[in-house]
Amino acid sequence: LTKPTNATRRHRQLSINYYATSCPQLEQLVASVTAQQFKEAPVSGPATIRLFFHDCFVEGCDGSILISSKPGTGVLVEKDAYDNRDLAAEAFESVRKAKVLVESKCPGVVSCADILVIAARDFVHLAGGPYYQVKKGRWDGKISKASRVNSNLPRANSTVDELIKLFKSKGLTMEDLVVLSGAHTIGFAHCEHFVNRLYDYGGTKQPDSAIDPRLLKALKMSCPRFGGNADIVAPFDVTTPFTFDNAYYGNLEAKLGLLATDQALFLDPRTKPLVQAMGKDRQKFFQEFAAAMEKMGSIGVKRGRRHGEKRKDCSMHMS
Numbered sequence: 365l366t367k368p369t370n371a372t373r374r375h376r377q378l379s380i381n382y383y384a385t386s387c388p389q390l391e392q393l394v395a396s397v398t399a400q401q402f403k404e405a406p407v408s409g410p411a412t413i414r415l416f417f418h419d420c421f422v423e424g425c426d427g428s429i430l431i432s433s434k435p436g437t438g439v440l441v442e443k444d445a446y447d448n449r450d451l452a453a454e455a456f457e458s459v460r461k462a463k464v465l466v467e468s469k470c471p472g473v474v475s476c477a478d479i480l481v482i483a484a485r486d487f488v489h490l491a492g493g494p495y496y497q498v499k500k501g502r503w504d505g506k507i508s509k510a511s512r513v514n515s516n517l518p519r520a521n522s523t524v525d526e527l528i529k530l531f532k533s534k535g536l537t538m539e540d541l542v543v544l545s546g547a548h549t550i551g552f553a554h555c556e557h558f559v560n561r562l563y564d565y566g567g568t569k570q571p572d573s574a575i576d577p578r579l580l581k582a583l584k585m586s587c588p589r590f591g592g593n594a595d596i597v598a599p600f601d602v603t604t605p606f607t608f609d610n611a612y613y614g615n616l617e618a619k620l621g622l623l624a625t626d627q628a629l630f631l632d633p634r635t636k637p638l639v640q641a642m643g644k645d646r647q648k649f650f651q652e653f654a655a656a657m658e659k660m661g662s663i664g665v666k667r668g669r670r671h672g673e674k675r676k677d678c679s680m681h682m683s
């Protein structure tokens with residue numbers, strides 16, 4: 365017998381039927397909230413999927429992103445960090461509403477971290493993506509510090525090398541990086557994240573040559589070089605911005621990527637074949653996306669009172 369590695373041990377802690385006796389109706393409860401949110405505020409979908417990603421990459425999938433700073437303490441939490449400022453309120457609202465409903469039926473049992481994982485899965489499916497079972501059993505974390513955010517998240521101008529390294533440090537492969545980036549098949553980005561590609565790419569005083577000229581023109585209209593409205597956003601996927609499909613990859617092959625990091629996945633010889641494979645086969649993308657979400661969902665999972673808590677209100681630690 366071999367000793368289990370950290371990764372496999374972590375994996376074994378989670379299970380699909382974790383709440384089978386303590387809260388059997390959990391998934392239906394969350395589903396009723398996500399379906400309603402999706403109807404009333406469709407932006408909740410992409411926003412919640414991104415919230416899940418930003419939770420898992422900082423302190424693991426433990427709901428640390430959901431903590432609000434206590435007024436008057438001056439302590440900054442993850443949510444206050446610069447890199448998290450664009451996380452939409454609708455995502456936090458979806459988790460909050462789901463938690464309130466779950467607490468009313470199964471008080472004190474279900475972690476906020478698990479609710480976020482279930483909600484992200486629901487939104488992938490609601491937008492037209494795959495439905496997959498999610499494993500549960502995460503505890504909520506006791507630490508949420510703004511200072512831990514920046515070094516654990518990618519930037520819109522990270523190099524492929526940096527992306528691969530960062531993902532590797534979370535136990536994720538280059539394949540996972542390409543497949544999970546496919547989440548950019550829905551949602552929007554603010555001009556600031558790609559404006560340098562439009563006017564002065566890498567100090568060249570020229571636009572990035574890897575942008576389709578028509579897309580370049582359209583993006584320039586939305587995002588002036590100076591003095592633009594900081595609230596303007598552009599879709600990641602110009603063809604189907606609201607549908608979870610594999611169009612993102614075809615776009616990269618057609619120079620229609622939005623962020624430098626998106627387009628770089630097609631320009632780098634290591635990741636290009638993976639982009640092509642996902643662009644060719646929607647079913648394969650769906651399968652691999654579900655598997656990669658499960659892998660991302662097992663990063664840094666906590667179990668037990670020593671390292672974890674079960675919050676009543678997802679935005680506040682227990683003591």
Ligand code: HEM
Nearest residue numbers: 410411414417450518519520544547551552553554557625
């Ligand atoms: C690979 C490196 C990645 C980088 C550099 C990156 C960067 C970004 C940036 C800059 C935005 C725009 C935020 C804004 O302006 O509002 C964004 C949005 C988004 N990201 Fe990523 N991201 C990455 C990976 C991922 C992953 C792994 C996921 C999930 C599996 C994800 C899901 C999303 C979604 C769904 C949105 C749209 C959010 C919305 O419309 O509210 N991203 N990302």
Ligand SMILES: [Ca+2]
Nearest residue numbers: 419422424428
């Ligand atoms: Ca976290």
Ligand SMILES: [Ca+2]
Nearest residue numbers: 549601604607
């Ligand atoms: Ca799409």
